[in-house]
Amino acid sequence: MFTYETADQREVRRFRIAQFNGRMATVKSGESTVTGFVRSVLEQESSIPPRWTITIIPSAPKDEPKPLRGALRARPFAEDYF
Template sequence: MFTYETADQKEVRRFRIAQFNGRMATVKSGESTVTGFVRSVLEQESSTPPRWTITIIPNAPKEELKPLRPSPRLRPFAEDYF
């Protein structure tokens, strides 16, 4: 799990919408980029200005799908179209 802290209300709203709709969210923190599902958005009530802690469950990058068999080089019955 990846924990991210922010004080930006627009960013928090984006994470809450992603959590509600079950969509993935992307966070750029320094040089690292994390993409995954938002697990929780918690407000820290004791801080001024308000801050939020966001927990994201990262997804592993998808592997490229390889075709099961090579595609045919010739189209059968191509002469029928001419």
């Protein structure tokens, strides 16, 4: 799990919407980028200005799809045109 802390209300809204809709969210923190599902958005009530702690479950990166067939295809009935 990846924990991210922010005070940006726009960003918190984006994470809450992603959590509600079951969509993945991406966070860029420093040099690292994490993409995954939002597990929780918790407000820290004792802090001024308000801060939120967001927990993200990272997902494994998808493999690039490999082509089903080779790029070159022979036309099976090409000799019918000659």
